[in-house]
Amino acid sequence: MLVHQDEPYNAETPPDALAAQITSLDSFYGRNHAPIPHIDSASWRLRVEGLVDRPLELSMDDLRRRFPERTVVATLQCAGNRRADLIEVRDIPHQVPWGPGATSTARWSGVSLADVLDEAGVRPEAAHIAFTGADVSQQTDPPQPFGGSVPVAKATSSEVLLAWAMNGQQLPAVHGAPVRVVVPGWIGARSVKWLQRISAQAEPSDNHFQTEYSVLLPEAEPGTPGDGITLGPISIHCAILRPARNAHLACGPTKISGFAFAGEDRTVARVEVRADHGSPWTRADLDPPANPWTWQHWHATLTLPAGEVELIARAWDSTAAVQPESPATVWNLRGYANNAAAHLHVTCRP
Template sequence: MDIPGKWNDVLVHQTDPYNAESPPGALASQITPLDSFYSRNHSSIPHIAPEGWRLRVDGLVDRPLELSMDELRSRYPERSVVATLQCAGNRRADLIEIRDIPGQVSWGPGAISTACWRGASLADVLADAGVQPEAAHIAFTGADVSQQAEPPQPFGGSIPVAKASSSEVLLAWAMNDRALPTAHGAPLRVVVPGWIGARSVKWLKRITAQAEPSDNYFQIEYSILPAEADPHRVKQADGITLGPIAIHCAILHPGKDAQLPSGPTEVTGFAFAGDDRTVERVDVSVDHGVTWAHADLDPPENLWTWQHWRATLTLPPGETELIARAWDSTAAVQPESLTTVWNPRGYANNAAARLHVTCRP
């Protein structure tokens, strides 16, 4: 399996399919190094020869297309966007501590990363194909065939036409000023900023304009079920399909269960609002939420990236629980309790971040 450098510092949960999250140090930078960028896969990583690859654009379009990589790069202007991608299962490990979630990857807070992406605007390609008025959704199909699906099928999903036609959505062939790595979807992937990573389909081979959302297994799998539901015995209508990411934050420093001197301590982390929202405020507490300190918050690079924050807090001797919560530009705030967001697939955990530390007198 060709994953250069991936074994050095990331937390590897599985090797086949390869699933690994970024370490805290990598998450402290605005741009995540390629070798530390998180990976979420549902099958073995496919290796596709660029010279034989073709992208099909079909469905409810006036002019179906079949494009080679050279045609794609020469036919459409190259565009770029700095965007944060996040797995829908990020911070699932916290939910598992509340109640077990069998068969799911126990992600910590590192199933999130930010890169500078370059490629063609999906909107330009769709305009060239001529999307018909009755098309309401744009579906994507990758080359990675997953045995986890029932029945086995390529990974896929869809987004509404309105999102697909937005200028920020790219068909990316480059990442952090390098050719898109095989591990991250080469030769081409979709990048859907502000939405769960599952909609940014890798190893892209087909784009289909259609009246209804994708019926791909993973379009349906990535949905929130009621807490009492059996995930193996549900209907599509039982879940809320995931798209835009909800406001959340993470504490990067100090580390989990750190041993620290009491007194003034710098606490740092990141927050991410998702969709086209920004983080407006981050609060941090050392007294179980009785009082809150406002953190210093970096401005966003654009609408599609995380924001880093920091606060100097006076930690008392003994055991302390740090709590951080973020607010977004719609005034939405993270819920306080994990129990309110627990669900049987462990998706979309945006409860307030909590971290246990011990301070010496």
């Protein structure tokens, strides 16, 4: 792992591990805002309340017995992924300088949130489903547990899980045991770990981490409360995994590979690569989508000239959206949602 911080633990998946379709548990990225809670699953209870006809209090046994088990392969991705490329444009202090590895893919198992909400009976006035975790962050004043919400339409889509297993193993503490939310296709922050409470409500979550923390701030008037754009579905983007940044290579035909991820219910339609701005794009071979919720890997061969070369990759999604060319276009105060085309430099010897 590439560890950015020990406490709270923040570590990204190394490029070699990103090349696998499913990320192993020991290389799955970790993003935390507080110390990791260790929760006894036998005494753990999940409360489902707010605008529901039948508030519920569910034990682990209740979840397993009363609802069908479901498995979804899904990529999780932090809204701060690839912030390092924005920092190269202009510094972004006090934020984790994530490379392309604040993302990973697992086979998640648990129950559909939709089934649990169905049993509780969400009232028509409810427009959002909010989640609260057990971890309390000292970064907020007053200290607040981590939380966030998604609209009812997303919460009741069958892919959204309350997961207790990852890759067929018990969910590890660091990834939210005993139960976490998994919201495929949305920023990782909505996949609340150490889940304690689900609330149906008319308004989105007012949790600090949703309203003030991971929002896209305007550059002109920093700090205006409520002025940030709330992030939700991931936008089309890609990363180059091989060759490595600043690698020294022999010039000539060179294999380039990486992943692309479209976000929400879209898939990646095309990936193109080139060596240096202005040269023609070469189409990469793209793996077919396993489902809309999972990244797709791609491979291409480019003939590289001698000297320093910039490798550039861009992806298009199934709605024909394409990545913006430059990280400068998407630069924002806290460095979220960088979906600019992937760039890295290598040096080629004749």
